[in-house]
Amino acid sequence: MVGTNFNFKKAKKRKKSFFLKDAKYVAKNILGDFLVLKKRKHFLVGRIVESESYLGLGDDASHSFSGRRTARNEILYHQGGIIYVYLIYGLYWCFNIVTSSKTNPQGVFIRALEPIEGIDQMKRRRGKGKKNLTNGPCRWTEAFGIDKKFLGKKIYSDKIYILQKKKKNFDIVETNRVGIDYATESKDLPLRYYIKENRFVSKK
DNA sequence: CTCACGATTAGA
DNA sequence: CTAATCGTGAGA
Numbered sequence A: 001m002v003g004t005n006f007n008f009k010k011a012k013k014r015k016k017s018f019f020l021k022d023a024k025y026v027a028k029n030i031l032g033d034f035l036v037l038k039k040r041k042h043f044l045v046g047r048i049v050e051s052e053s054y055l056g057l058g059d060d061a062s063h064s065f066s067g068r069r070t071a072r073n074e075i076l077y078h079q080g081g082i083i084y085v086y087l088i089y090g091l092y093w094c095f096n097i098v099t100s101s102k103t104n105p106q107g108v109f110i111r112a113l114e115p116i117e118g119i120d121q122m123k124r125r126r127g128k129g130k131k132n133l134t135n136g137p138c139r140w141t142e143a144f145g146i147d148k149k150f151l152g153k154k155i156y157s158d159k160i161y162i163l164q165k166k167k168k169n170f171d172i173v174e175t176n177r178v179g180i181d182y183a184t185e186s187k188d189l190p191l192r193y194y195i196k197e198n199r200f201v202s203k204k
Numbered sequence B: 001c002t003c004a005c006g007a008t009t010a011g012a
Numbered sequence C: 001c002t003a004a005t006c007g008t009g010a011g012a
Helices: A024-027 A119-126 A139-143
Strands: A036-037 A043-055 A083-088 A092-099 A106-117 A160-163 A171-177 A194-195
Touching: A024 A092, A024 A106, A036 A106, A043 A092, A092 A119, A092 A139, A106 A119, A106 A139, A119 A139, A139 A171
Parallel strands: none
Antiparallel strands: A036 A043, A036 A160, A043 A106, A043 A194, A083 A092, A092 A106, A171 A194
16 A cells, blocks of 8 residues: 555665654654564564654653653663663553653654554564554554563664655644643643554554 | 552453 | 553652
8 A cells, every 4th residue: 555655675764863853853754654673584664654752851741851860761861863662551562762862851652553564473473363453552562572672772773773755645633642641731732643544543 | 668650452 | 441460750
């Protein structure tokens, strides 16, 4: 459908410089791009269809709100371009890309992918009978086998990287973020982005 | 040390 | 609607 006319060989890897930009910029511009994960004997590829930005210091939904700095979120206080994963509910892994500078602890949360390559392997990791493959933040991480091993790893390496989709032939919907009822001030900011009418966007 | 809880999901 | 399930972080 979408991946078919995309030339993976010609596509360029997103470099570190891209991730030094503001989280809003990265979250929006990463839509339509491809997340590539190299496994031992195969590749897993997914198109990023939904993201959220977490703005750090001034964002009370963010783990680093008002400079909170703990063992878990320490990685946010690094330059952009590395991975922040954490365990949620003792069950699932959430995947973020650190953006901006050391003093601006922002992140981009990847909420959903459209499966492109390695679909059989994704299904195997998710387990039989699971209807949803990659249309949720902790669904796609399970399909890709994302866990604590990825904490602090570069998102522009040989093992895991993003391929830029140059022609963005879709509309972006901007809306409020999901699952942040604990926030007050920032709760309803339009910091969630997704590809309009894409069927792999997470559902309520 | 204790303890409430979460950037979610699956299933009744 | 609720259970699952445990590392984390705030507080005593």
